[in-house]
Amino acid sequence: MGVRARCREGRVINLEGNPEHPGSNGSISARVAAQTQGLYNPDRLAKPLRRTDGGQLAEIEWPEAMETLRIWFRERLDAGRAGAIAWLTGEIADSDAAVIEAFAQALGTRPPVNLRLQPEGNLAAAARDLFGYSGVPEYRIDQATFLVSFGADFLETWGDPVAQIGAFTKMHAHREGVVGRAIYVGPRQSSTAASCDRWVKLAPGKEAAALRVLIEGIGAGEAAHALSTVPLAAAQQVLGDELSRTLLALGQEVAAAEAPLVIANGSGPDGAQARALALLATHLAGGTGRTIIFPQVPRPPRGARHGEVKSLLDDVQSGAVEMLLVHSANPAFLMPGGRAALEAAGTVVHFGTQHDETAHLADLVLPIHHFLETWGYHQCSASALGLIQPAMRPVPRQLPDDQPYPQHLAGSGTAKLDAGLMRFDSRPFPDTVFLLDAILDTGVFGPSAELPHGLKSAEDHFVARVMAFAAEHPEVMEGLAPAAFLREAKRRGVLIAPVPSQPVTLRSDASLPAQNPVESGSITALLFPHPFLVDGRDADKPWLQEIPETSTAAVWDTWAEIHPATAEGLGVGLGDSITLARDGAEITVPVLPLEQVMQGVIAVPIGNGHERMGRYAAGVGANPMPLAHVAQSGDNLVLHGFTVETRAQAGTGELVRTTFMQTQLGRPLAQATDLAHAGERTDYPGVHFDTGQPGSNLRSMYERHEATVHEQFMWGMTVDLDACVGCGACVAACYAENNVPFVGKELIRKGREMSWLRIEKYVEDTGEVRHLPNLCQHCHNAPCEPVCPVHAAYHTYEGLNGQVYNRCVGTRYCSNNCTYKVRRFNWFDYHHVPEPLNLLFNPDVTVRERGVMEKCTFCTQRIRKGREDARRAVLDQGDEAYQAARPEDGAITPACAQACPAKVFHFGNMADPTHEVNAIRQGPRSYHLLGDLGTRPSVTYLKKVVREGEIAVHTHAAPHDESVVEPATEGSTHAHE
Ligand code: SF4
Structure with missing residues (x-):
């Protein structure tokens, strides 16, 4: 994932993007930012557990756990039942x-x-059947000039969103000087769809048919033979005349594009066929080798066909598999029938960090280290090997006050851990397998093993892989001796050896996956991964529950998005619930009427509905996965395009959301311009742009600070609305950096969320969506300042x-007077979090108490550090240089700006x-939010650039009041400075 950990006093306090990683490019996602809440989760598995004769899971010690595992393995191996x-x-x-x-290979057990x-x-x-390529092709979104996505939410949950947001910005954001287009074809206007230029509505389950017609628009050419199994007429019949015409025209646009790319989600009834058709469409339009490449060193695919998973679980249920070892998977939650x-399973052994539904059903539970505590590696792409290193010793238990923490952490290496100091008595996963190998006396990792000689720990395994990579790609050594190279590799956290692309041609016998039956009915379901919780494994991280979902602003719940007309037909509305049933499974969730979902579709997010997994996940929302099923071909789980029965x-059903409105009410808040006028200033009527410099046009009764006190420093930020895709990474990073508390569903219902930064989503009458990151504007004429009776x-x-x-007495006058509603009040002592979540607090930032007002500080702690670093650099040059020292451009980056994969912020x-x-x-695109009110913000927004269709213009701005007399130099709000 390309992250690095920021540590203080021996503990990780924050995750940041690794700027040397080609995927993350120094950015993170909200999910990545919240992984520290998994590290310090109070309900993390703390001890090995074994099921007792009474059927309960009881804590045991590691020696007993390993002996149990040894006996279970020996029983089967000695009886020649390794295949079980x-x-x-x-x-x-x-x-x-x-x-x-x-x-598994050495012991002859089933392949994992x-x-x-x-x-x-x-x-x-698809790559194999169409091109004879064995491996996973790689998309080059940044190279595309015309991107069409069939339901693939590539900015949220599909593929690698952090890398893809960065790539999308490069091909699409106006500031990059490009005019790439992006079209989304699907049943729901996800955040990805909202960030594209056009949303073509397509009912769930019709992707393969739509892609077939699109290819006709491109020109079937050399693929005519392969396409014979997907008849055009049948596809057109599925879609109807109007949609067929639209897709034919879209196909022609794809064909005419300089660098086209077509991608598909692959979670429908014809998911495998849709992915293959998308690959074929890109190839026929000329994208091969440019927007999709086939690396010469192929990477094997991750994730088995779901039919394979189902058949494994069937064997588990029937007893053909006697012992199932599960590592960090939760089939009991995710797989229908899991x-x-x-x-019904014989023996289940669970390795993981979370006490989830699968762990709860296991006979033996073995806690493993969190990824921030252990060694490992991961092939992020064909050319990049990500290196995983322990950022801290395993999370310590609470020590008595007279035993300071660092003193007890002498020694190094996970092998030397003193379990008595560890809060969670876990082991690195590889170490457990190596130990099992030793006590079974199987010698898999011994001298004769396939893996390098003498592996004894996860760290050895790591070192062996790094050195093997260097042997495969000697150029990465850069002339360094092995020890120096290893040090440098650890510092970088990633090894990069570009792999060239290999040319491919369409096979003469190219074939497409078979079609599955597609259900039709008046109501079809669409299960989509929640942008933060995805498949449910991150539901135990409270930030991810609390940060408003990117499309709906819903928190801590599962819901059913239904078009208002459909909802009316079903007899439900806001405040009601709906029960969805299929094949004996059913869930009941609150109804959310939304225009952004097609009529006849009920869209439900996946991720919540856990019965286990700790206090933050258990009992929140409902799990829709039992409604899903495996496609008849076994290729994939069918997450949409199937019928459900409904009961009002x-x-x-009360759904808690942080906002109920997606309209600007005619106010020019999130402003836009069109492509033709993006290079010229086009202010809205009545709205004046204040440059913030002396002599600027707005008149005020207040003195201008910059002329008097801001000679050396005056911090400011720009926010590019054209680049923002509303992913929420900035919000999560702000929580982590600034000790922003989470408050839970009940308090959010009362409007007491604490987020310092929020992403406002506005939907125009034209359907166009604008995302506006809103934070304290650090106004130079701040309405909050003069009303504070204690000068807090x-x-x-x-x-x-x-x-x-510590001056604030909690009158909340400032919040009342704030133009932007960005101030937050601590109604309770939110910092009383259960241990060890408190280890997450950033020591550079005050932990606020009950009764105190707070808000964005522009990460003042980072500003202070940047300023001090600049001064420290000139310490030997005398007092004058010291006083004049200023941080260089880019030396200070607030957490939101650092996290943002789209590089929306500039500070x-x-x-x-x-x-x-x-x-x-x-x-030319810059403006101030509600700038006509004369607050003179330090935050400047850049208008979104609308590429297609009419641009909605808001004119309901208050006229600038020319009668205000300037300047009043006495009695100003800043007299106390
Ligand atoms: S500003 Fe925030 S929401 Fe917008 S793209 Fe950047 S991180 Fe995502």
Whole structure:
């Protein structure tokens, strides 16, 4: 995932993108930011557990756990029943997968099966059947000039969203000087669809048919033979005349594009066929070798066909598999029928960090280290090997006050751990397998093993892989000696050896996957991965529950999105619930009427509905996965395009959302311009742009600070609305950096969420969507400052809107007066989190108490550090140089800006002309939020650039009041400075 950990006092406090990683490019997602809440989760598995004769799971010590495992393995191996032992893995690192693979192969157990919600197997199979390529082709979204996505939410959950947001920005954002287009074809306007230029509505389950017609528009050419199994007429009949015409025309646009790319989700009844058709469409339009490449060193696909997973679970249920070893997968939650299989299973061993539904059904539970505590590696792409290193010793238990923490952490290496100091008595996963190998005396990892000689720990395994990579690609050594190279590799956290693309041609016998029957009915379901919780494995991280879902602003729940007309037909509305039933499974969820979903479709997010997995996940929402089924061909789980029965439940469904409105009410908040006018200033009527410089046009009764006190520093930020895709990474990063508390569903219902930064989503009448990151604007004429009776809100000499916590008496006048509603009040002592979540607090930032107002500080702690670093650099040059020292442009980056994969934010010193923020904020697209009110914000927005269709213009701005007399120099709000 390309992250690095920031540590203080021996503990991880924050995750940041690794700028040297080609995928993350220094950015993260909300999910990545929240992984520390898994590390310090109070309900993390703390001890090995074994099922007792009474049927309960009871804590045991590691020696007993390993002896139990040894006996269970020996029983089967000695009886020649190695084939009755099976592995099922989830989203694990390649290093763990390699250990399992080697162990399973040597012992003759079944080959491991990898369970993922969106497996790559279908794409790899398509590459093989169409081009004879064995491996996973790679998309080059950044190279595309015309991108069409058939239901693939590539900015949220499909593929690698962090890398793909960065790539999408490159091909689409106006500031990059490109005019790439993106079209989304699907049943729901997801955040990805909202960030594209056009949303073509397509009912669930019709992707393959739609792609077939699209290819006709491109020109079937050399693929005519392969396409004979997918008749055009049948596809057109499925779609109807109007949609067929639209897709034919879209196909012609794809064919005419310089660098086209077509991608498909692959979770429908014809998921495998849709992915293959998308690959074929890209090839026929000329994208091969440019927008999709076939690396010469292929990477094997991750994620088995779901039919394979189902057949494994069937064997578990029937007893053909006697012992199932599960590593970080949760089939009891994710696979329809998974729970029944595990309940009937002979023996289940669970390796993981979470006490989830599968762990709860296991006979033996073995806690493993969190990825931030262990060694490993992961092939992120054909050319990049990500290196996983322990960022801290395993999470320590609470020590008495007279035993300071660092003193007890002498020694190094996970092998030397003193379990008495560890809060969670876990082991690195590879170490457990190596130990099992030793006590079974199987010698898999001994001298004769396939893996390098003498592996004894995860660290050895790591070192062996790094050195093997260097042997395969000597150029990465850069002339360094092995020890120095290893040090450098650890520092970088990633090894990169570009792999050239290999040319491919369409096979003469190219074939497409078979078609599955598609259900039709008046109501079809669409199960989609929640953008933060995805397949449910992150539901135990409270930030991810609390940050508003990107499309609906819903929190801590599962819901049913239904078009208002459909909802009316079903007799439900806001405040009601609906029961969805299929094949004996049913869920009941609150109804959310939304225009952004097609009529006849009920869309439900996947991720919540856990019965287990700790206090933050258990009992939240409902799990829709039992409604899904495996496609008849066994290729994939069918997550949409199937029928469900519905029952209305009047008045029983309250959904908590942080906002109920997606309209600007005619106010020019999130402004836009069109492509033709993006290079020229086009202010809205009545809205004046204030450059913030002396002599600027707005008149005020207040003195201008910059002329008096902000000579050296005046911090400012720009926010490019054209690049923002509403992913929420900035929000999560802000929570992590600034100790922003989570408060839970009940308090959010009362409007007491604490987020310092929120992403406002506005849907125009034209259907166009605008995302507006909203935070404290650090106004130079801040309405919050003069109303504070105790001067807790004040203006700093660096142009920041400061807040002195220990002066604040909680009148909340400032919040009442804030134009932007970005101030948050601590109604309770939220910092009393259960241990060890408290280890997550950033020591550079005050932990606020009950009764105190707080808000965005522009990460003032980072500003202070940047300023001090600049001064430290000139310490030997005398007092004058020290006083004049200023951080260079880019030396200070607030957490939101650092996290954002789209690089929406730009931060700098407005008093230093060398800082780029000055040029950006003077650009033609810039404006101030509600700037006509004269607040003179330090945040400057850049208008979104609308590429297609009519642009909605808002004119309901208050006229600028020319009668205000300027300046009033006495009695100003800043007299106390
Ligand atoms: S500003 Fe925030 S929501 Fe928008 S793209 Fe960046 S991280 Fe995502």
